[in-house]
Amino acid sequence: MRRAVVILIPYLWLVALFLVPFGIVLKISLSDIATAIPPYTPNFDFSAGWAGFKEFLSQLDFENFIWLTEDDLYWKAYLSSLKIAIISTILTLLAGFPIAYAMAQAPKEWQPTLMMLIILPFWTSFLIRVYAWMGILSTEGFLNQFLLWIGLIDSPLQILNTDWAVYIAIIYTYIPFMILPIYATLEKLDPSYLEAAEDLGCSRTQAFWSVTVPLSKPGVIAGCFLVFIPAVGEFVIPSLLGGSKTLMIGKVLWDEFFANRDWPVASAVAIILLLILVIPIVLFQKQQERQQEADS
Amino acid sequence: MKRFTLFNATSLTLGFAFLYVPILILVIYSFNASRLVTVWAGFSTKWYGELLQNQQFLDAAWVTLKVGLISSSIATVLGTIAALVLVRGGKFRGRTLFSGMIYAPLVMPEVITGLSLLLLFIAAGVDRGVFTIVLAHATFSMCYVSVVVSSRLISFDQSIEEAAYDLGCTPFDAFKSVTLPIIAPAVISGWLLAFTLSLDDLVIASFTTGPAATTLPIKIYSAVRLGVSPEINALSTLLIGIVTIGVITASIATKRAAVHRKRQEELASQNN
Numbered sequence: 151m152r153r154a155v156v157i158l159i160p161y162l163w164l165v166a167l168f169l170v171p172f173g174i175v176l177k178i179s180l181s182d183i184a185t186a187i188p189p190y191t192p193n194f195d196f197s198a199g200w201a202g203f204k205e206f207l208s209q210l211d212f213e214n215f216i217w218l219t220e221d222d223l224y225w226k227a228y229l230s231s232l233k234i235a236i237i238s239t240i241l242t243l244l245a246g247f248p249i250a251y252a253m254a255q256a257p258k259e260w261q262p263t264l265m266m267l268i269i270l271p272f273w274t275s276f277l278i279r280v281y282a283w284m285g286i287l288s289t290e291g292f293l294n295q296f297l298l299w300i301g302l303i304d305s306p307l308q309i310l311n312t313d314w315a316v317y318i319a320i321i322y323t324y325i326p327f328m329i330l331p332i333y334a335t336l337e338k339l340d341p342s343y344l345e346a347a348e349d350l351g352c353s354r355t356q357a358f359w360s361v362t363v364p365l366s367k368p369g370v371i372a373g374c375f376l377v378f379i380p381a382v383g384e385f386v387i388p389s390l391l392g393g394s395k396t397l398m399i400g401k402v403l404w405d406e407f408f409a410n411r412d413w414p415v416a417s418a419v420a421i422i423l424l425l426i427l428v429i430p431i432v433l434f435q436k437q438q439e440r441q442q443e444a445d446s
Numbered sequence: 447m448k449r450f451t452l453f454n455a456t457s458l459t460l461g462f463a464f465l466y467v468p469i470l471i472l473v474i475y476s477f478n479a480s481r482l483v484t485v486w487a488g489f490s491t492k493w494y495g496e497l498l499q500n501q502q503f504l505d506a507a508w509v510t511l512k513v514g515l516i517s518s519s520i521a522t523v524l525g526t527i528a529a530l531v532l533v534r535g536g537k538f539r540g541r542t543l544f545s546g547m548i549y550a551p552l553v554m555p556e557v558i559t560g561l562s563l564l565l566l567f568i569a570a571g572v573d574r575g576v577f578t579i580v581l582a583h584a585t586f587s588m589c590y591v592s593v594v595v596s597s598r599l600i601s602f603d604q605s606i607e608e609a610a611y612d613l614g615c616t617p618f619d620a621f622k623s624v625t626l627p628i629i630a631p632a633v634i635s636g637w638l639l640a641f642t643l644s645l646d647d648l649v650i651a652s653f654t655t656g657p658a659a660t661t662l663p664i665k666i667y668s669a670v671r672l673g674v675s676p677e678i679n680a681l682s683t684l685l686i687g688i689v690t691i692g693v694i695t696a697s698i699a700t701k702r703a704a705v706h707r708k709r710q711e712e713l714a715s716q717n718n
Contacts, residue, residue: 152617157538160588161527164547167585171562174569209509218600249461264458266697271465274689275646277663277670278682283467285475285674290484292471322464383555385649390670407561407653417565420558429555 151418179417191441214418223402224419228426230397234313234388235381238320242377245321246328250369251362253329254336261337265330272326280319280390287315287391311393319387324380328373335369336362368441377433383423399423451471469686476679484674488601493680503665503681510645510662513576517602518640524584525591525640526633530621551589559586560653567654574656582654583644590643598632599625609683631700638696642689 206238218224251265271279286292287310309315341363347357365367392398399419407416476494480487497503528548535541551559563582567574606628610620626633648663655664662681669678 154533156527157531157535157544160524160531160592161540161544163524163530163585163588164544167563167566168547168551171566174565175558175562178565197564213581243531245461245464247455248453252450252458252461255454256449256458257450266693267462268465270690273642273693274469275663277646277648277666278472278685279469281666281670281674281678281682282472283669285484286471288484288674292484295484299564322468325461325465349510379553380555385555385557386667390667400555403557404649409636413565416561418635420561423555424558427553427555431550434553435549 152391157287163327175417175420178414179421180197181214181414194446214414217415218418218422223397223424227397227399227402228422231382231384231399232426234316234320234396234398235378235384237326238317238381239374242321243315243374244323246325246373247332247370249325250329250332250336253333254339254358265333268326268329268333276323277386279323280386283315283319283322283391284310310391311396313392313396314387314394315391316396316398319391320377320384322380323387327376331372331376332366332369335366368437368444371437372434372441375430375437379427379430379434382427388431394439458711462640471678473683473686476674476676477684478679481676497677497680497684500677502660503662503677506660506662506665509576509659513583513651513661514578514641517580518587518637520584521587521591521640522633522637524574525588525636526595526629528592529595529599530589530625548589548592551586552593554586556647556649557653559687560650563650564653574654575611575659578654578656579651579659579661582650583640585649586650587640587643590602590639591633594636594639595629595632598629602628603624631703635696635700638692645685 181297249268253261254266256264284291287295289306289308289310291310293309297303298306306378342362343365344357347361348354352360383400384398385404388396388398388401389404392401400423403416403419403423406412406419475486477486477489477491478486479490479492528544532545532548541557563578564574565586567578572578607620607624609626611617615623646663647661648667651661652664652667655661666678666681669675
């Protein structure tokens with residue numbers, strides 16, 4: 151009896167504030183837009199019970215979704231979110247791997263401090279860390295001033311308000327999520343494997359590619375998912391640093407909701423974004439479970 | 447055999463420079479006398495003065511603090527219970543759904559969480575404001591708390607709990623006097639995580655707030671959309687300073703506690 155109460159408290163909370171809201175999003179995505187407050191016509195009357203549900207089913211309309219497929223803004227936004235997320239995940243991996251590798255090779259007594267230095271920025275506000283790049287990337291910003299000063303460029307580069315600014319900020323804000331899982335696998339790596347490889351005639355580089363890299367695969371995969379999944383739905387970064395040509399679905403959803411006040415379309419955008427993310431999320435979950443089994 | 451080569455030293459230096467130089471520039475230029483943020487015009491603390499006189503920012507800071515303290519406390523209680531249910535609850539109907547609901551919010555895009563909660567509050571006819579932001583923040587941060595606490599619950603020796611039962615403890619007594627002290631560090635770091643997540647959140651708060659309540663991130667976002675400003679640099683510096691001091695203090699405290707516990711364990715084993 152007591153046990154049931156203990157289970158029910160968090161259970162009901164999550165059902166009420168996580169599961170039910172999704173039901174509502176799904177329901178509104180199938181509704182018609184109306185110029186009222188709330189600005190949609192509910193197509194499903196909860197109070198009418200079973201009869202109401204049957205009537206709801208007969209009236210189901212996917213016009214918002216059909217509309218999404220017809221307007222190529224949404225196609226472009228989905229594809230461009232995926233493209234930006236993939237490119238920035240690869241760049242984050244390229245930047246994060248050497249750092250994680252160097253951390254694992256560093257003297258044991260440094261490692262806790264290095265870990266803390268990686269985690270510390272994560273605790274400071276995401277918004278502030280994105281904002282910090284506005285002053286660096288603008289045409290009269292520090293990066294351009296520096297590049298002009300060393301004579302690498304003759305005229306300032308336009309970086310702010312382009313996709314490049316978005317890539318840089320995604321790498322900057324998500325790199326701890328890439329470094330930490332890779333570091334965790336590299337740190338566990340038994341150095342005698344590398345010695346064995348060298349005894350068998352491998353050069354250091356060969357040993358790195360044929361021992362270290364394959365053994366770090368679980369960490370690399372986990373890190374890539376942890377960067378890719380949130381990057382797809384990112385809103386703050388494209389909104390502050392991206393240009394008018396930077397299309398990302400999180401921003402489209404926000405504008406659809408706050409600027410156009412088209413709630414049914416915003417909900418339909420949310421449902422499709424979720425469907426796109428379900429595959430990587432499930433893959434990630436599977437991979438984590440396999441990893442846990444392998445560890446135990 | 448560890449090799450710390452020049453290559454490793456270079457990647458660490460460049461990596462940490464990349465992580466810290468932007469923050470450092472932000473902090474330095476918050477002390478700039480000029481309103482032009484990229485031109486240095488001498489040292490000044492006037493932006494801090496202006497910030498402290500800006501009633502809107504002070505109000506927003508107060509709302510943020512209130513939301514953070516209440517929501518992280520609710521999240522810690524719910525998240526700890528959820529972790530106990532997941533790790534010690536055994537099998538019950540709907541367990542898969544439950545663990546799904548714990549893990550899903552961790553990877554859910556914030557725009558979706560925010561949108562869905564807003565639509566819920568409207569459907570339920572709740573007035574939006576501090577109360578709705580607290581509910582929203584407590585919901586997503588309880589999932590983080592439960593992940594942190596369950597990793598601690600999995601790793602400790604369950605036979606200590608069983609010993610308490612054998613000595614006649616009720617489940618509640620055993621939790622209070624055995625389990626809770628052991629998982630306390632995880633519960634505390636869960637609370638800290640929930641608190642920072644709440645302080646930091648822009649997207650979910652924007653969706654779930656009403657006209658009456660503006661949090662600091664909402665205020666900062668609407669200010670920086672117009673461009674870089676020295677007041678925001680000053681505000682950011684204050685926030686970064688508070689967080690840095692907090693994190694360093696917390697990590698020193700946990701290290702001391704670990705040393706203390708180890709010493710006590712050694713003493714206990716000597717006495718046996």
